[in-house]
Amino acid sequence: MKKYKIDPKRGEELSDKEISKYKDFGRLMTNYNEHKIKMHQPLYKKPKFFLALLLILLVIYLIAESSRKQANFEEIQPTEIQKP
Amino acid sequence: MAKANPAGFAPLYHYYFEAIFRFVHRKVGSMDDAGDITSMAFMKAIANIGKYEDRGFPFSSWLYRIASNEVVMYFRKQKKDQVIRIDLKKANLLVNEIDEDEEKEKLLHQLTLTLKDMPEEIQTLIEYRFFDLLSFKEIGGILNINEDAAKRRVYRAVDKLRQGMKGGQA
Numbered sequence: 001m002k003k004y005k006i007d008p009k010r011g012e013e014l015s016d017k018e019i020s021k022y023k024d025f026g027r028l029m030t031n032y033n034e035h036k037i038k039m040h041q042p043l044y045k046k047p048k049f050f051l052a053l054l055l056i057l058l059v060i061y062l063i064a065e066s067s068r069k070q071a072n073f074e075e076i077q078p079t080e081i082q083k084p
Numbered sequence: 085m086a087k088a089n090p091a092g093f094a095p096l097y098h099y100y101f102e103a104i105f106r107f108v109h110r111k112v113g114s115m116d117d118a119g120d121i122t123s124m125a126f127m128k129a130i131a132n133i134g135k136y137e138d139r140g141f142p143f144s145s146w147l148y149r150i151a152s153n154e155v156v157m158y159f160r161k162q163k164k165d166q167v168i169r170i171d172l173k174k175a176n177l178l179v180n181e182i183d184e185d186e187e188k189e190k191l192l193h194q195l196t197l198t199l200k201d202m203p204e205e206i207q208t209l210i211e212y213r214f215f216d217l218l219s220f221k222e223i224g225g226i227l228n229i230n231e232d233a234a235k236r237r238v239y240r241a242v243d244k245l246r247q248g249m250k251g252g253q254a
Contacts (some may be wrong), residue, residue, distance in 0.1 A: 002207055004196040007169040014115075019105045022119035025097050032090060032127045 090130045097126055100144055104151050107216055111155045113169065121158055125151040145225025148218065152226065170196075170215055178214040182246045191249070198248040202241075209241040 104125060109118035128150050136146060159166050172192075179191045199207060212218045212226065224234035 002166045002168060002200055002204075004168050004170060004199050006175045006192055006196060007171060014106060014109060016102055018115070019102050022105060022115070022122065023098075023101050025094050028097065028123055028126055028130075029091065031123065032130055035127060036131070 125154045141225025145222040149226045194249045206241040
């Protein structure tokens with residue numbers, strides 16, 4: 001939500017001198033190049049992506065393992081019910 | 085040249101930096117935050133300069149659009165209300181557009197109350213024209229509409245604001 005306030009003390013706009021402290025094309029290019037490298041880094045080289053992938057694989061493995069155990073259990077069960 | 089080589093963007097950066105910084109500063113109020121947002125806007129401009137098409141709008145309007153989006157993202161991340169401080173001269177400019185006869189003090193008070201309840205589109209148009217002092221061509225460039233359409237939208241927004249203020253007074 002926006003709020004508006006009329007500021008009678010607010011005088012002229014910022015001076016160029018005040019703004020020039022924040023003006024640095026060299027630093028901007030350094031940041032840009034760093035950002036660009038990060039952006040173009042392959043997914044598998046990103047630690048967060050690698051961890052997420054590992055976690056997904058672990059979950060898949062656990063699900064597969066538990067369903068395999070369940071299937072084995074169901075195969076065994078009918079023989080136990082049979083009367084001698 | 086800037087399209088082929090990012091370092092070629094330097095003259096554009098030096099030419100437009102102050103205007104974009106002031107535009108952002110009016111919206112965020114803090115010098116440091118304005119510096120960070122302006123830098124991010126220029127970084128995005130350099131990254132996307134290849135996609136820029138000259139459609140007859142001033143180049144500044146493309147930069148204002150990027151900076152505007154960055155400001156929206158900044159407030160979304162901060163999760164705080166945006167307080168826009170308007171200097172008296174600009175507020176008077178808008179108030180004169182709304183009603184020349186009514187008492188100024190009363191109108192100025194009514195203006196801040198009404199403007200905050202207006203739809204975002206109207207707020208944005210009023211800000212661009214009366215607080216950021218952008219030309220209709222620049223506003224058109226930001227909104228991707230032609231200059232005449234921008235003029236119509238701004239005056240429709242002023243009308244809506246006028247109606248809102250009259251409704252508030254009643």
